[in-house]
Amino acid sequence: MDTTSLENRATIVKLTGPENYGVWSAQMKAHAVVKDCDEAIRPADTNAAAGVNADGAPIDKATTAAAEAAAEAARRSRAAFKAKDFKAMALLTLAVADHLVESVDASPSARAAWLQLASAYAVANEARVVLLKNEFNSLSKSPAEDITKFMTRASSLRHRLKLAGHIVTDLDFKATVLTACRLSTPRSPPSSPTRHNGNGNGNGNGNGNGNGNGNGNGNDNGYGDAYSNDDDTRLCWKCNKPGHVKRDCPKNQSFVL
16 A cells, blocks of 8 residues: 655555545544644635634724734734645645646645545545445355455455545444355255154053154053054054054954854
8 A cells, every 4th residue: 555654753545546535634634733734724714815804804004013013923924824835735745646746736725735636536435435335234245255255355345445434343344244154154944844643652551652753642452553644554553464553453353154
């Protein structure tokens, strides 16, 4: 990243365009205050620009002693402001990328250069913040994407938001990343249990329980009949032959000779 160190006291990210105007403008305002030249980039004093005093009356230019003193103070004030303007212009020139140096240097004052940069990039920066926030809030991870690549992509998006002047907190970053990872995990539908109708073996006291494959009750003599919906798999507990249950067993039939 292109940066510049101003008298080894602060490192300012150089302005390259709307992608980092937000953080750049904040850093430059703070540094101008430290350098006591922020007055040069703040809005101008409308009273002084209009040639009137604080009460709105025209500035007295009479040759009285008081007027002379006031005029000298004004000249000194203008000289001091001019020095601040030169200093602010130097800071701006050092803190922009090479392709912007010429336009800053051609500005008549530091305030004019500041307004020129703001009109070129401030609106675009705000629109960029909105787009980046939408992209971050809808961050997603495909199941096939490597987790390292996904984290690199998420961190890069967070850094671009920071350069644009929007800070994503650690808590918001972790919550967004965890949500994206959770949504990327494939979830198989729950399996429906297979239900069987049948009677299991009783315990000999008339209270029989079904086996592991179904629910059933023993009959009154303590012996259950295991059966299912499939006639071929039914087993008689009297003759131990398939195809029928105990109540239909042929051995239950009596013949008269």
